[in-house]
Amino acid sequence: MRWTIGKVARLAGVGVETVRFYEREGVIEKPPRRLSGYREYSSAAVSRIRFIKKAKQLGFSLKEVKELLDLRVDPSTTCGEVRSRANAKLEDIRQKIGELKRIEAALEKLVAACKGKGPIGECPILDALDNGGR
Amino acid sequence: MRWTIGKVARLAGVGVETVRFYEREGVIEKPPRRLSGYREYSSAAVSRIRFIKKAKQLGFSLKEVKELLDLRVDPSTTCGEVRSRANAKLEDIRQKIGELKRIEAALEKLVAACKGKGPIGECPILDALDNGGR
DNA sequence: ATTGACCCTGTAGTCGGCTACGGGGTGTAG
C-alpha cells in the first residue's frame, strides 16, 4: 500500500511538518515521488517514525536515533564494524534500563511504605532516588 | 560540609549557570545564602542535580523530573495522594523499561546473527525495532 | 593591598526539535 504524507503522519501520530523535518534531517529516507511531486510512502515509513517517537521518549537525540537506525543497512561498512557499534548501543541501553530500575525500586519502596493513610509527613522520604548509578 | 555553587556544579558535572537555572525553574530548592549573598549548598544538592541529569537522559522533561522529586516531601497532600502519583510514575517507568528491553533484544539479535565477518549486506536486518510496543 | 579566581544579578543568545505560515499546485467527489 502507498500512502501520502498526511496519512503516514496520522498513522504514526505526528504532524506532516514533522515528517518532512525528519526527511530533511536524514532520519527517514527520501521517499519516491509521484509525477505531481507528492511523496509516496510505504508502511515501513510508519514503523520507522513510530520508532523515532519512542526512542526520543527514551532519551535518545535525533542523532542517536539515526545511529540506531543506521545499524540496519549500510553497504559501506563491514559486519564486524556494525557489530561493535551495536554493542556500544547495547551498553547505553543497558545503562538506561539499570537506572530506570533503580528509580522503579525507589518508587516501589515509597508506595509500599506508605499505606495510603495519614499525612505525607509520615511517609518515608524517597532518598533512594539520590543514590546508586555509576 | 557546605559548598559554593561552583563546587556543587563541578561535583554534579554541570555548569554553574545550569544550577542557577534549575533553581529558577524550581527543580532544586533555593539554598541559604551567606552574608555576601553567596549560595551555600550541602551534599544533598549534588545528589539532586545528579538525579536530574540522569532522569533527563532517560527521557524525562524538567517538569517530569520535578514531579518525581516532589514525591518526596509535600506537607499539603495526603499519603494516598502521593501513592497514586507514585503509581502513575511507576507505570511510565515500566513502560520505558519495556521499550528499552525490546530494543535491547533486537540489538542482541543483530549482534548474534552477525558473526563479525563478511560485508554488512549479509547481515540480517534489524526489523525487530519496528515492531512491538503499543 | 592587590591579584585572580570565584560569586552575584540581570538579560540576551543558542541549539535541538519541532510548528506555523504564505503562496501556490493537485485530486477527487458532487
Place this chain on the structure above:
DNA sequence: CTACACCCCGTAGCCGACTACAGGGTCAAT
C-alpha cells in the same frame, strides 16, 4: 467544473533547556 481537502517548497517563529555575556562584588593567598 468547481470546491475543498490535501500536497509542494521555503522561511520564520516557538519552546525547552541551557549558555554566554556585562557589570559588578567577594575571598584567599601572596
